[in-house]
Amino acid sequence: EPEVTQTPSHQVTQMGQEVILRCVPISNHLYFYWYRQILGQKVEFLVSFYNNEISEKSEIFDDQFSVERPDGSNFTLKIRSTKLEDSAMYFCARRALAEDTQYFGPGTRLTVL
Amino acid sequence: AQTVTQSQPEMSVQEAETVTLSCTYDTSESDYYLFWYKQPPSRQMILVIRQEAYKQQNATENRFSVNFQKAAKSFSLKISDSQLGDAAMYFCAFQYFAGTASKLTFGTGTRLQVTL
Numbered sequence: 001e002p003e004v005t006q007t008p009s010h011q012v013t014q015m016g017q018e019v020i021l022r023c024v025p026i027s028n029h030l031y032f033y034w035y036r037q038i039l040g041q042k043v044e045f046l047v048s049f050y051n052n053e054i055s056e057k058s059e060i061f062d063d064q065f066s067v068e069r070p071d072g073s074n075f076t077l078k079i080r081s082t083k084l085e086d087s088a089m090y091f092c093a094r095r096a097l098a099e100d101t102q103y104f105g106p107g108t109r110l111t112v113l
Numbered sequence: 114a115q116t117v118t119q120s121q122p123e124m125s126v127q128e129a130e131t132v133t134l135s136c137t138y139d140t141s142e143s144d145y146y147l148f149w150y151k152q153p154p155s156r157q158m159i160l161v162i163r164q165e166a167y168k169q170q171n172a173t174e175n176r177f178s179v180n181f182q183k184a185a186k187s188f189s190l191k192i193s194d195s196q197l198g199d200a201a202m203y204f205c206a207f208q209y210f211a212g213t214a215s216k217l218t219f220g221t222g223t224r225l226q227v228t229l
Binding site: 031033035037041042043044045048050051055056058089091093095100101102103104106107109 | 146148150155156157158159160163165204206208210212213214215216217218219220221222
């Protein structure tokens with residue numbers, strides 16, 4: 001199946017700092033998603049992105065978070081001022097227009113100290 | 114809102130045996146999709162199998178099959194001839210489409226141990 005890469009694989013940051021997580025789909029898929037998984041808990045939806053706009057977001061996705069596709073290739077999730085509770089695995093997923101299945105990247109582990 | 118429930122936090126199976134993981138969901142939608150994802154220790158989310166709600170036939174992928182009971186809103190995963198590499202967290206997930214909305218809603222997961 002087509003791949004998604006995510007960078008970095010692990011990010012350590014200080015509370016209050018900004019972080020940018022990156023997702024690079026190999027193919028030009030139209031739908032992108034961010035999910036997070038706090039250690040030991042279930043995977044939670046954050047936001048979906050379609051045609052360069054947010055198509056859906058959860059209550060978790062507050063003003064601290066933003067997404068964009070700055071160069072038409074990378075898909076980024078920015079957390080403006082990180083909190084301890086933002087420590088989690090962050091997964092990017094992509095879905096082709098004609099498909100219903102989301103394929104996940106390997107994730108970025110974010111640790112906020 | 115859709116909810117997905119996995120009532121078995123942990124399961125154990127002997128190598129070469131068969132195990133069934135349970136999943137129930139709640140929705141008022143009639144057309145949707147259901148998935149099982151596997152999460153090994155690497156924490157990558159790997160698609161195992163998918164089911165379209167409008168199809169009555171249960172999906173099968175090699176040693177993995179589902180028992181989809183739409184009226185009961187049940188979607189269990191059967192793993193046959195279990196292998197050591199099957200040991201992982203398994204997540205059941207629900208998806209429906211409403212305009213451009215298409216998020217996955219996950220259950221809490223079942224940790225599968227495979228013993229010799």
